[in-house]
Amino acid sequence: MSGKRTLEFELATTGVDTRGRPVRVPLGVAGAATAEDDEVDVSGHHMLLNLGPQHPATHGVLRLVVELDGEVVVRAIPHVGYLHSGFEKLGEYRHYNQIIPLTDRTDYLSPMSNNVGLALAVEKLMGIEITDRCRVLRVIACEMSRIISHLVWMGTMAIDIGAFTPFLWTFYERERIYNFQEAWTGARLTTSLTRVGGMMADVPDGFVEGLREWCRNFPKTLDEVDRVLSRNGIWCARTQGVGALTAEEAVNYSLSGPMLRASGVPYDVRKDRPYLGYETYDFDVPVGEHGDVYDRYLVRFEELRQSTRILEHALGRLPDGPINVDDPRVILPPKSAAMSDMEAMIFHFKQVMEGVKAPVGEAYFPIENGKGELGYYLVSDGTAKPVRWRIRPPSFINLAALPKMAEGNLLSDLIAINASVDIVMGEVDR
Amino acid sequence: MSAELKGFLLVAVLKILVVFTAINVGVMMVIWLERRASAWMQDRLGPNRVGPEGVLQSVADGLKNILKEETFPVVGADRLLFFLAPAMSFVPALLTFSVVPFAAPLPGFDVTLPLLGRFTYTGPISMVVADLPIGFLFIMAISSLGVYGIVLAGWSSGNKYALLGGIRSSAQMVSYEIALGLSLVAVLLVAGNVTLSDVVAMQQRSVWFVFALTVGFVLFVVAAFAETNRLPFDLPEAEAELITGYHTEYSSMKFSMFFIAEYSAMMTMSALMATLFFGGWDIPFTPWDEQGPPSVGRTLATLGVFFVKMNVFVFTYIWIRWTVPRFRFDQLMQLGWKIMIPVALAYIVVVATTVYTLEALGWEVGPTYGLVLFGVNAVLLGALLFGLDHERLILGARQRARMAA
Numbered sequence: 164m165s166g167k168r169t170l171e172f173e174l175a176t177t178g179v180d181t182r183g184r185p186v187r188v189p190l191g192v193a194g195a196a197t198a199e200d201d202e203v204d205v206s207g208h209h210m211l212l213n214l215g216p217q218h219p220a221t222h223g224v225l226r227l228v229v230e231l232d233g234e235v236v237v238r239a240i241p242h243v244g245y246l247h248s249g250f251e252k253l254g255e256y257r258h259y260n261q262i263i264p265l266t267d268r269t270d271y272l273s274p275m276s277n278n279v280g281l282a283l284a285v286e287k288l289m290g291i292e293i294t295d296r297c298r299v300l301r302v303i304a305c306e307m308s309r310i311i312s313h314l315v316w317m318g319t320m321a322i323d324i325g326a327f328t329p330f331l332w333t334f335y336e337r338e339r340i341y342n343f344q345e346a347w348t349g350a351r352l353t354t355s356l357t358r359v360g361g362m363m364a365d366v367p368d369g370f371v372e373g374l375r376e377w378c379r380n381f382p383k384t385l386d387e388v389d390r391v392l393s394r395n396g397i398w399c400a401r402t403q404g405v406g407a408l409t410a411e412e413a414v415n416y417s418l419s420g421p422m423l424r425a426s427g428v429p430y431d432v433r434k435d436r437p438y439l440g441y442e443t444y445d446f447d448v449p450v451g452e453h454g455d456v457y458d459r460y461l462v463r464f465e466e467l468r469q470s471t472r473i474l475e476h477a478l479g480r481l482p483d484g485p486i487n488v489d490d491p492r493v494i495l496p497p498k499s500a501a502m503s504d505m506e507a508m509i510f511h512f513k514q515v516m517e518g519v520k521a522p523v524g525e526a527y528f529p530i531e532n533g534k535g536e537l538g539y540y541l542v543s544d545g546t547a548k549p550v551r552w553r554i555r556p557p558s559f560i561n562l563a564a565l566p567k568m569a570e571g572n573l574l575s576d577l578i579a580i581n582a583s584v585d586i587v588m589g590e591v592d593r
Numbered sequence: 594m595s596a597e598l599k600g601f602l603l604v605a606v607l608k609i610l611v612v613f614t615a616i617n618v619g620v621m622m623v624i625w626l627e628r629r630a631s632a633w634m635q636d637r638l639g640p641n642r643v644g645p646e647g648v649l650q651s652v653a654d655g656l657k658n659i660l661k662e663e664t665f666p667v668v669g670a671d672r673l674l675f676f677l678a679p680a681m682s683f684v685p686a687l688l689t690f691s692v693v694p695f696a697a698p699l700p701g702f703d704v705t706l707p708l709l710g711r712f713t714y715t716g717p718i719s720m721v722v723a724d725l726p727i728g729f730l731f732i733m734a735i736s737s738l739g740v741y742g743i744v745l746a747g748w749s750s751g752n753k754y755a756l757l758g759g760i761r762s763s764a765q766m767v768s769y770e771i772a773l774g775l776s777l778v779a780v781l782l783v784a785g786n787v788t789l790s791d792v793v794a795m796q797q798r799s800v801w802f803v804f805a806l807t808v809g810f811v812l813f814v815v816a817a818f819a820e821t822n823r824l825p826f827d828l829p830e831a832e833a834e835l836i837t838g839y840h841t842e843y844s845s846m847k848f849s850m851f852f853i854a855e856y857s858a859m860m861t862m863s864a865l866m867a868t869l870f871f872g873g874w875d876i877p878f879t880p881w882d883e884q885g886p887p888s889v890g891r892t893l894a895t896l897g898v899f900f901v902k903m904n905v906f907v908f909t910y911i912w913i914r915w916t917v918p919r920f921r922f923d924q925l926m927q928l929g930w931k932i933m934i935p936v937a938l939a940y941i942v943v944v945a946t947t948v949y950t951l952e953a954l955g956w957e958v959g960p961t962y963g964l965v966l967f968g969v970n971a972v973l974l975g976a977l978l979f980g981l982d983h984e985r986l987i988l989g990a991r992q993r994a995r996m997a998a
Contacts (some may be wrong), residue, residue, distance in 0.1 A: 212753050220833040234757065234922060323833040325824060325919025331635035397825055397918045574757070575921045577835050 167513050182523030209237055212574075216245045220323045220578045223588030225562075229577065236577050239569040241562055246592040247447055254519035254552035258518030259359050260287045267353040269554060270590040271531045272315050273308035274354045276343065281359035283438060284528035284539035288521045291360050291493060296484045298439050300366065302477045303374070303531070304356055304440070306470040307344070310381075311337045312533030313470075314465045316585045321392065321461065323582040324401050329388045336384050346370060359519050360494050361487030371478050380465065385467055393464070402457035403404045406469050406568035409454060416564040420535025421462045422584065432531035446473050450451075456583040463585075493519045518547025534585050553591060558586040600702070600714035600964055607721050612750040616690055619896075620856040622652035623907055630908065633917045661845035670842070678749060679843065679850035679921075682742025684852040686733045689861045691722035692731050694790050696874050696896035700887040717887040719790060720896070728787035728813030732865065733774055736820065739858065740766040743822075743829060746851070747839040753840075758838025761922060762822065762829030768929040769819035769826075775937035777814035779944045780869055783966070793873035798882045800963030803870040807970035808940050810870045810978060812933060819929070822855065824914040863906035867899060874899040936977065943973065 216224035224245035230237040250269055254262045266277035279301045286293060293301075314337040318330035341351045346367050348354040356363055392398045408416070413426035423430055423496045431448040433441040449465035451458030487494045495514055496507035521543040529538040535557025542551040561584050569577045625640070625648050632639025640647035651678050665672060698717030705711045725731050740763055747759015781787055783805055784795040796802055803810045819826040830838040840851045867873060874895035878880045882895050920928070947969050 210753060219836060325827070325833065326917060328631075328635050335636055349881045355977060391916065392918075395917060397920055397924075400924055401921055450688060523941070573920075573921060573923065576835055 206529060208232070214577075216242075220581065221321060222582070222586055225586065225591070226375075227291070227324060227565075227577070227581070227586055229574070231574065234574045236393075236572055236574060239566050239577055241565055243559070243562070243588075243591050246588045248593065250587075250593045251552050251554060255549060258547045259521065259549070262549075263357060264353065264355045265532075267355055268589055269539070269556065269593055270532065270534065270587050271352060272587050273312040274352060275304040275356050275529065276308035276532050277537065278355060278357040279305055279439075280528065280537050281406075281539050282359055282534070283530065284358045284526055284541050285519075285521065287528050288524060288526035288541050288543055289359065289493070289519070290522075291488055291490070292486050292576075293360060294487055296365075297484045297486045297488075298360050299477050299481050300362060300486060301357065302439050302441070302444070303366075303474060303481075306473045306477070307340050308485060309470045309533040310467060310474075311340045311562075312585075313467050315338075316469075316582075317388065317463035320579075320582040320585075323578050324398065326392065326395075326398070329391055332384055332388060336381055343370065343374055343377070346373075350571070355546065358487070360490060361485075365486050371481060374474065375478050378471050378478070381471055382468065385464070390466070393461075399457065401575070401579055402410075402460060402583075403455055403573065404453070405456045405492075406577045406583060407453055407455040408564060408568060412564075412567070413454060416567070417560050418535070420531070420533070420558065421459055421466065422535065422561045422564070424449065425458040425462045427452050432529050432536050435465060436529065438528070441518050444473050444476050446476075456579050459583045459585075478581070486580040520545065520547045521549075529555065533591070534587070535561055554590075556590045558584070559593075561589040562586050562589060562591055596703075596711040596713045597715070599710065603712055604714055604718055605722075608720075609993060612690060612695075612722050613687060613844075616857050616860065617853070619860055620646070620853050621655070621854050623652045623860060624654075624852075626907070627914075630911045632800045634915050642976070658846050658849040664842075664844045665840045665845065666751050671749040674745045674749035674841075674846075678742050678746035679847040680742070681851040682854040685738040685742075686861070688735050689732045689768075690857070692728060692789055693861070693863070693864045693868055694719065694721040694724065694793055694873055695899050696720035696892045697882055697894075698887045699889065699892050703988040709765060720892060721790065724788065724790050726788055728789045728792070729777055729780075729865070729869070730787050732861070733770070733777070736858065736861070737766070737770050739854065742851075742854070743839050746843070747829075748844040750839070752842050754837075755839050755841045756834045758841070760880040761835075762839060764922075765819060765822075765826065765828060765929075767927060768926060769816045769933070772812060772929060772933035772937055773816035773820055775941060776816060777869070777936065778810045778937075778941050779806050779809040782941070782944050782948050783922050789868055790899040791955045792869060793875060794883075796872040797875050799958050800960055800967065801872045801875075803875075805963045805966040805968070805970070806870065806944065808936070808973050809944070810866075811910065811974065811977075812937050813870070813886065814866065814939070815928075816933065818910070818913070819867065819925070821858045821862055821910075823859065823910055825917045825920050826925060827914075827919060828925060850900060851874050859910050860903070860907060863903045863910065864899075866906045867902035871902050873902075940973070943969065966981070 166292055211228045212231050214229055215221035215226040221227065226242040226245065228242060248268070249267045254265055257265070263281055265331060266281045267274040270277055282301075282417075314333040318333040318337075321327070321329040321333075345351045348356050348363060387410050400441065408418070408422075408426050410427040413423050413428060418426070419430070429448055429449060429450045432438070433446075434448055446469045447465075449462045451462050451468070470568045491507070492508040493514075496504075496510050497499075501511040502505035502508070521541075522546040524541055525540070526539055527540045527543045529536045531537075533589045536555065537557055538555030540551075540553040540555070544550045564586060565581060570582045574578065628650065629639045629641075629647065640650040643653045665675065698719050701714040701716050701718060703713045743762045743765070743766070744759045747755045747757075747762070750756070779804060780792060783802065785793045786792065786795070792802075793874040799805065819823075822829050828838075829835075830840075831837075835841070840848055843851065874882070876895060876898050882891055944966075945967060951962060951965060956965075
């Protein structure tokens with residue numbers, strides 16, 4: 164065979180600019196052409212780089228089509244949908260309690276708080292008031308989820324910037340929380356913890372003591388990571404002033420969670436629209452001032468400490484009592500009763516076969532998830548299944564600000580910025 | 594063939610065999626050490642199944658890599674260069690160790706073997722493969738050839754990530770080579786010679802150059818990290834950004850060649866740090882190792898000392914890699930061109946002036962001479978660290994303040 168084998172790839176699609184002239188737009192950014200079309204690079208001077216969906220730093224299957232001038236990012240267009248599972252549509256064919264396993268799999272890095280969020284939304288729809296013990300247990304679940312979500316974020320962010328070791332330290336702590344999740348629900352990842360009107364199970368023996376012990380030890384790991392990263396010159400140089408968003412921009416992009424707070428907007432659903440009695444807990448909401456990657460790091464770091472504080476508080480005040488509401492309409496009777504008592508058996512049968520019916524209406528319930536404001540919107544036509552179920556996915560909405568933040572930065576910064584957004588593709592693509 | 598020639602050939606062949614075997618086995622051990630040490634730092638076990646404490650893990654990996662399928666990229670790749678690139682980075686990495694003296698000389702010999710005849714070697718046998726008069730200039734020259742392997746690997750892969758890695762490494766290695774060379778000029782000024790054996794002898798007479806040339810040592814260590822593409826300067830690989838950079842498209846043994854090249858370059862640089870700044874095979878606080886006729890016991894003792902010194906630096910490499918994050922490309926260039934090179938140039942002027950003054954005063958090279966230089970260096974190092982701290986020289990908080998304003 165003489166010469167090299169070459170394959171030609173068409174890296175551009177033909178489009179039309181605002182004045183109707185044909186232009187060649189790089190593949191993957193077609194349709195993004197705007198009034199700046201004259202600046203669209205058609206000479207081949209810019210390089211088009213495809214990051215993902217298989218790439219070590221895209222946190223799953225995010226695909227970024229990046230137009231590079233040297234190493235400077237001219238444009239970065241996120242392409243989503245590689246993990247689309249149709250959860251929202253699936254939910255329309257399921258009873259409310261059957262939707263809960265679907266929520267495990269959206270933001271799979273904090274499954275328990277997703278469960279809690281859905282249960283709260285359904286309870287709002289049905290007008291159910293949950294028990295005190297259930298309320299505190301759900302707070303514990305939410306804060307455990309926030310901690311594991313932030314731990315994954317912290318470790319992977321450190322890897323993206325080149326520091327590998329903190330990743331394993333944070334994952335070590337995360338594994339311990341997973342052990343608690345496993346003890347409580349029988350599953351490490353797909354917890355399906357809540358039920359409408361209560362919980363799947365009460366915490367097992369020794370759980371409270373174990374978690375309290377963990378809360379005592381966890382700050383030591385945090386301090387270690389703090390020592391390695393927070394004042395490290397390279398870490399600061401890589402994160403400070405990178406991908407900064409002003410408070411106004413952050414609000415305009417509808418950001419939420421640590422992304423919004425790092426930009427200086429003190430909005431936290433737990434404080435501003437309290438649920439589960441969060442107003443009675445003693446914790447602070449960390450707020451950044453520069454809105455850059457470093458402030459997002461600091462905000463999340465402090466949230467880990469605050470969550471530990473909430474956990475300790477919640478464990479200390481955990482009341483005795485039932486975890487489920489006393490309402491046979493929504494809560495399954497105990498197995499022994501269902502097998503011996505006629506009435507209980509009928510309730511059991513009706514619930515399993517027909518599900519829990521919700522009144523006609525709609526409900527939206529936001530909770531503060533690790534990644535931001537996680538909202539569940541339900542529309543009911545009076546049956547046991549929602550007519551429409553929608554999720555407000557914080558990481559999807561936060562991701563929308565990525566092109567803006569990445570523009571004009573270096574490729575390395577794009578990776579750091581992408582890490583700082585803290586996306587989880589299960590939730591982005593749903 | 595005369596007995597002298599036979600003796601010379603025997604010694605030369607043995608030295609080559611021993612040194613290169615030692616390097617290749619050493620690379621395997623360093624890879625094992627890296628994996629175990631990183632595991633230790635990260636609260637995990639690391640490889641501990643193959644052989645005692647997992648020391649044979651690298652053998653298993655090597656076997657696996659030999660047996661693996663060799664893949665060639667098709668689109669836009671240059672097959673010949675793609676094939677050559679691993680060898681081009683592998684060979685220089687192994688060559689450089691040949692000028693490093695690793696022990697006190699052995700006594701000569703005069704033996705008669707059955708069938709082979711008489712072998713003689715008069716005078717002490719220096720424990721260095723080739724005691725070249727050009728010394729560390731040879732190392733600079735050969736190690737700068739290593740960049741070709743990386744650049745060509747990046748270019749010939751026909752992969753954008755590999756290309757970016759190759760571009761980054763060419764810029765990085767060329768820049769830091771200058772700083773590396775300039776930091777060695779100071780050594781030349783004090784030692785008066787580039788031959789590594791003479792540099793070692795000079796340190797035995799005065800003090801270790803880490804005291805006499807502290808700033809030079811700091812510059813050399815930083816430049817050496819950049820030259821070997823190790824964290825925090827591993828931008829050509831930059832796993833999170835460029836998959837694995839220039840060797841993204843490489844598989845099987847060709848990938849292993851890059852791997853071995855990286856680790857043997859690391860060992861050579863560690864050996865150089867030990868030789869140039871920590872007295873080489875010199876045993877501190879005793880004149881026993883440099884006086885009197887050569888003996889086998891002394892060679893073994895000094896070899897042990899050299900081994901320990903070298904491995905301290907190998908461990909430092911590993912330690913730093915698993916501790917710090919990675920620089921950004923522009924920061925790397927800034928550090929190289931705006932700090933390292935000006936500081937090195939200014940340092941040369943200071944050292945030259947000091948050496949000239951001391952010689953004009955008629956001071957002999959010795960411990961006092963070294964201590965005077967150490968005093969000068971302590972002041973300089975203090976000033977340098979003060980400048981580097983608080984982001985006076987490297988961007989960071991200042992950049993941030995500008996963003997806020």
